[in-house]
Amino acid sequence: MLNHVWIALIALGILVAVGNDVRDEITNPYANGVLIQGLLEGLEEGALEMKSWEGTLVIPAAVFNKVYGAGAERDVRARVKVAGGQGGTIFVPVTVEMPEIWKTRAARGQNADRLSGTVATLNAKNGTITFVLEPVRFVKLRAVTKAALDYAATAVTIALGLIGIMALWLGVMKVAEEAGAVRLLTKLLEPLTRRLFPEVPPDHPAVGAMIMNISANMLGLSNAATPFGLKAMEELNKLNPKAGTATNAMCTFLAINTSGLVLIPATAIAVRAAAGSVNPGVIIGTSIFGAGCATVAGILAAKVLQRIPRFRKVDPDVAGKEQSHG
Amino acid sequence: MGDFFRSVIEIISIVAIPLILILFLGWGAVRKVKVYEIFVEGAKDGFHVAVRIIPYLVAMLMAIGVFRASGAMDVLSSLVSPLTNLIGMPAEALPMAFMRPLSGSGSLGIMTELMKVHGPDSFIGVLASTMYGSTETTFYVLAVYFGAVNIKNTRHALPAGLIADVVGLLAAVVITRVLFGI
Numbered sequence: 136m137l138n139h140v141w142i143a144l145i146a147l148g149i150l151v152a153v154g155n156d157v158r159d160e161i162t163n164p165y166a167n168g169v170l171i172q173g174l175l176e177g178l179e180e181g182a183l184e185m186k187s188w189e190g191t192l193v194i195p196a197a198v199f200n201k202v203y204g205a206g207a208e209r210d211v212r213a214r215v216k217v218a219g220g221q222g223g224t225i226f227v228p229v230t231v232e233m234p235e236i237w238k239t240r241a242a243r244g245q246n247a248d249r250l251s252g253t254v255a256t257l258n259a260k261n262g263t264i265t266f267v268l269e270p271v272r273f274v275k276l277r278a279v280t281k282a283a284l285d286y287a288a289t290a291v292t293i294a295l296g297l298i299g300i301m302a303l304w305l306g307v308m309k310v311a312e313e314a315g316a317v318r319l320l321t322k323l324l325e326p327l328t329r330r331l332f333p334e335v336p337p338d339h340p341a342v343g344a345m346i347m348n349i350s351a352n353m354l355g356l357s358n359a360a361t362p363f364g365l366k367a368m369e370e371l372n373k374l375n376p377k378a379g380t381a382t383n384a385m386c387t388f389l390a391i392n393t394s395g396l397v398l399i400p401a402t403a404i405a406v407r408a409a410a411g412s413v414n415p416g417v418i419i420g421t422s423i424f425g426a427g428c429a430t431v432a433g434i435l436a437a438k439v440l441q442r443i444p445r446f447r448k449v450d451p452d453v454a455g456k457e458q459s460h461g
Numbered sequence: 462m463g464d465f466f467r468s469v470i471e472i473i474s475i476v477a478i479p480l481i482l483i484l485f486l487g488w489g490a491v492r493k494v495k496v497y498e499i500f501v502e503g504a505k506d507g508f509h510v511a512v513r514i515i516p517y518l519v520a521m522l523m524a525i526g527v528f529r530a531s532g533a534m535d536v537l538s539s540l541v542s543p544l545t546n547l548i549g550m551p552a553e554a555l556p557m558a559f560m561r562p563l564s565g566s567g568s569l570g571i572m573t574e575l576m577k578v579h580g581p582d583s584f585i586g587v588l589a590s591t592m593y594g595s596t597e598t599t600f601y602v603l604a605v606y607f608g609a610v611n612i613k614n615t616r617h618a619l620p621a622g623l624i625a626d627v628v629g630l631l632a633a634v635v636i637t638r639v640l641f642g643i
Contacts, residue, residue, distance in 0.1 A: 137603070137615045144524040152531035255620050278530040286526030286637050290518035294511050302507030309503025310496050314489035356477055365510050365609040372610040387617040389606055393622040395561075395597030396630060401474060403590040406573055412581035416465070418590045424636045425595025429629025436624040439615035449616060 153291070165240050166202050167270035168257060173198070174263040175217070178249065187218040192227065192264070199234065206234040213402045221257045224268045234300030245273045255345035286360070297361065304362035308347065317343035331391075331434065332384040334374070334452055345388055352392065364392060377451035383441045390433030396426040510609050517608025521600055525563050534559050549642070550634045553578075553585050557592050562599040562626045569593070588637045597627035 148179040159165070165430035173194040192215040199207040211234060216226040225327055229241045241250050308324045311317050321328070328335070328342050335341055336405040344367035367388065375382050400422045407415035447453060475553040489496045528534070538555040545555060553575060572589045579585040599622040607615055 136617070136619045140619060141520065141524050144528040147533050148524075148527035148529075148531035150531075151533040151536050155532055167554040176543035184550075221640070275531055279527050280528035282526035283523050286522040287519045289526075290522040291515055293522075294515045294518055297509040297514075298508050300507075301511055302504035305506050306500035306502075306504035307482065310489040310494055310499050313494040313499050314485070314492040316488050317483055320574040343492075354473070356479055356481075358480070359478070361505070361605065362510075364606055366506075366512075366609045367608050369506075369510075372612070375610075379611060381607065381612050381614060381616045381618055385607075385612070386616055386621055389603060389618045390621040390625055392606070393597045393602045394625045395595070397594060399469070399473065400590075400594030402569065403572065403593045406569070406576065407581045410573070410576040410586070411583040412491055412576075412586070414582065417582075418587060418594060421587070421591040421633065421636045421640065422594025425591055425629045425633035428632035429596050429625040433621055433625030437617060437621040438562075440621055446617040449614060 148279060149276075152279045155274060155275040156273050160272070164269040165236075165243075169202050169265060169274070170265050170267055171198070171252075172204055172263065172265045173211075175215075178259060178262040187216055189216045191215070191424040192225075203234075203236045204388050206236040211237075217254060217257070221254055221255070223252050223254050225252050225264070227252075228320050233414055240268070243277075244269060244271050298452075300358050301362045301365070305366060308363060308366055310345065311347075312340065312343065317347070320346050330389055334384050335371065336383065339370065339374070340366055341374065343386075344370055349391060349396075353396055353398050354400055355397050359374065375451050380449055380451050382451050383437070385439040386441065391430055394426055394429035394433045396430050397422065513611065514605050516606035517604045518601075521604035525600060529560075529564065529567060548631070548634060549638050551585055551588070554588050554592065554634075558630045559587050561592060561596055561630065562623065563601075565598045565601065568598075584637065584641055587641050589632065591633040591637050592630055595633040596626045599623060599626055 163340055168190075171194065173192045175188075176191040176193055178188070178190060192211075192213050194207075194211040196207040196210050199211050213227050213230065213233065218224050218226070227237075229238060229248055229325075237250060241247055244250065244366065249267055252266040255265045255267060257264050288363060308317070317340070318338065321338060324342075324346055325337045328346070329337050332342065333346075339349070348360050348363035348367050351363055371385050371388065372378075374384070399419060403418055403422065404415045407418065441450065475612075486496055486500075489499070532558050537559055538552065542552040542555060546552070547556075550558075557568060557571045557575065560571050572593045575584045575589040579592070581587075599619070603615060603618055603622065605616070
């Protein structure tokens with residue numbers, strides 16, 4: 136299942152990106168290859184024989200809007216640099232006053248701080264200039280490439296960032312285990328855990344770790360919850376007769392975990408407060424209801440799905456039993 | 462009312478961790494556990510677990526990144542919106558529903574944006590924040606948790622997690638409609 140969803144995410148992403156880019160090629164929203172006419176202000180005779188010239192470019196709003204459909208309310212003025220005269224290059228640095236279409240064009244082009252183009256004609260006498268901006272192409276495919284590389288790096292940053300916090304909570308957990316604190320918790324919740332995880336012996340350390348994980352999640356201590364959860368997975372894996380395949384207990388545990396039942400959804404409340412809500416805490420009740428439904432549905436789904444042949448066939452506990460019988 | 466909740470949350474988030482530390486470590490000391498030695502012994506695992514999850518996390522986040530960057534979310538939203546309109550779920554909240562199981566930071570961004578546009582106390586604002594609190598980032602959790610124990614065949618964990626997500630998100634719509642709807 137995960138295999139299919141994983142490849143679907145990637146394939147769908149790339150297909151949609153190609154689709155968007157093909158549409159852009161046809162509708163040409165960035166006006167690639169269209170000649171833009173403007174006026175260079177304060178151009179002195181002979182100035183353009185110099186290697187490069189800096190000055191002000193003025194494009195009348197009407198001309199600009201004709202090229203891009205719309206976008207400019209006033210004439211567009213920009214400090215530009217013209218290098219190499221006719222056939223040379225024009226550089227337009229990105230400014231705040233610039234029309235949005237030019238800003239997006241720059242953001243999606245090669246260089247985010249400036250637009251560059253090729254000077255087609257240049258008349259030093261009256262200062263008229265025509266130029267073509269560098270084409271903007273394959274915006275989405277480029278974004279997809281960047282995302283794939285960036286997220287791969289992010290994954291490593293996240294994992295390495297976990298080291299310290301993992302070490303801290305695993306240390307605390309070990310002390311609590313030795314002191315018998317975890318065993319006390321497990322005893323207290325035994326009637327519940329025995330039903331949820333029938334394959335796990337009720338006094339197994341896995342149960343303690345799972346309880347710690349779920350309680351930390353409910354209290355909203357997500358950076359303590361992850362280490363407890365991973366510890367729980369390790370303990371559950373010790374009971375797993377078949378390495379590399381998830382057991383029923385693991386799936387049920389994760390169904391509870393991914394439902395994210397939190398007593399006080401602190402992040403959402405903080406964002407509401409920051410956005411100026413008169414009552415940021417109003418979502419506490421609704422969130423508990425939503426996540427409560429999710430938790431119940433998750434547990435039921437896990438319990439039902441583990442019985443269907445497709446998943447039962449590869450159940451490590453079932454496979455182990457059949458092997459020992461035959 | 463808002464201030465009250467804010468101070469309660471602040472107190473909990475400040476007090477919780479010191480309390481847990483002193484409770485567990487203190488209990489250990491009372492029970493004559495060699496707290497320092499045992500702590501270090503447990504902490505040793507931290508590094509290995511973190512390194513072990515890297516390949517799983519790279520695979521998962523890369524796929525999610527490609528999906529997000531391509532604009533596929535908008536395509537999906539427009540495909541599903543006729544269906545969700547029937548149950549009274551506004552189209553604006555759909556990207557939130559799709560993003561929530563995929564990415565925590567992504568859905569946080571969408572929630573913040575929706576509140577900025579529609580206001581935190583509007584129907585959509587309350588709905589978005591309820592959705593945010595109603596489920597977890599299933600894909601990330603699966604990658605990290607199964608990665609830590611090198612499990613590749615995840616069996617029914619993903620479908621169960623996604624069913625939980627769908628039910629949680631729908632429950633968020635229903636409860637918000639009942640309590641805050643028109």
